[in-house]
Amino acid sequence: MSAFPIGVLASGTGTNFDAIAAAVGNGTLAAEIRTVICNRPDAKVLAKAQQLGIPTETIEHSNFTTREAFDGEVVKRLRDAGVTLVVMAGFDRIVTPVLLEAFPERVVNIHPALLPAFKGLDAQTQAAEYGVRIAGATVHLVDTHLDHGPIIVQAAIAVGPNDDAETVRLRILEQEHRIYPWAINLFANNTLRVEGRRVIIDDDASALPNTGDALISPPLQRTSR
Numbered sequence: 283m284s285a286f287p288i289g290v291l292a293s294g295t296g297t298n299f300d301a302i303a304a305a306v307g308n309g310t311l312a313a314e315i316r317t318v319i320c321n322r323p324d325a326k327v328l329a330k331a332q333q334l335g336i337p338t339e340t341i342e343h344s345n346f347t348t349r350e351a352f353d354g355e356v357v358k359r360l361r362d363a364g365v366t367l368v369v370m371a372g373f374d375r376i377v378t379p380v381l382l383e384a385f386p387e388r389v390v391n392i393h394p395a396l397l398p399a400f401k402g403l404d405a406q407t408q409a410a411e412y413g414v415r416i417a418g419a420t421v422h423l424v425d426t427h428l429d430h431g432p433i434i435v436q437a438a439i440a441v442g443p444n445d446d447a448e449t450v451r452l453r454i455l456e457q458e459h460r461i462y463p464w465a466i467n468l469f470a471n472n473t474l475r476v477e478g479r480r481v482i483i484d485d486d487a488s489a490l491p492n493t494g495d496a497l498i499s500p501p502l503q504r505t506s507r
Contacts, residue, residue: 291368293325353381
């Protein structure tokens with residue numbers, strides 16, 4: 283059986299891309315990265331993908347007059363690559379219905395906060411400055427609202443009174459790298475479905491990832507098809 287085809291959208295250094303590619307390489311993620319699409323030609327993720335022999339595409343958003351036109355080109359490249367799941371990994375663009383309707387319930391993102399708290403940019407600093415005692419990461423489906431779509435999995439970490447934003451960021455990032463490949467595997471193994479805002483994982487889904495001292499929360503219920 284052929285590997286599950288995914289496309290990665292990224293804009294920066296690509297640490298979550300690293301985790302996904304490593305999981306593919308060691309066989310814990312049953313997927314194939316067909317393409318990495320980036321909107322910034324100087325992004326480090328491009329060189330990382332090329333070193334692994336993964337095809338890359340640079341589509342500069344500044345060359346398009348609207349977000350919809352940009353997303354239309356992204357959709358074309360994803361379809362040309364035969365992608366089934368679109369994985370946003372540090373992608374700094376707000377996507378439009380052009381992309382979401384081309385891949386319904388098949389666009390995922392990871393956010394460095396326990397949604398619905400601390401949406402938007404620099405969520406780790408938001409959490410640290412707010413004085414939270416628990417922070418974390420969320421893998422969710424993407425919809426037309428910012429950091430809003432149905433939640434697939436979350437991992438929570440403790441925040442101490444002396445932890446600054448960088449400490450929180452690094453602790454959350456460690457969990458991001460654990461839960462994102464696991465969440466993608468749910469799609470690859472066809473053990474996930476969506477009912478409204480609830481993401482349901484079948485009983486035969488793979489075991490939860492090892493998250494060390496973090497608390498991981500799978501979706502609200504598990505049930506067999």
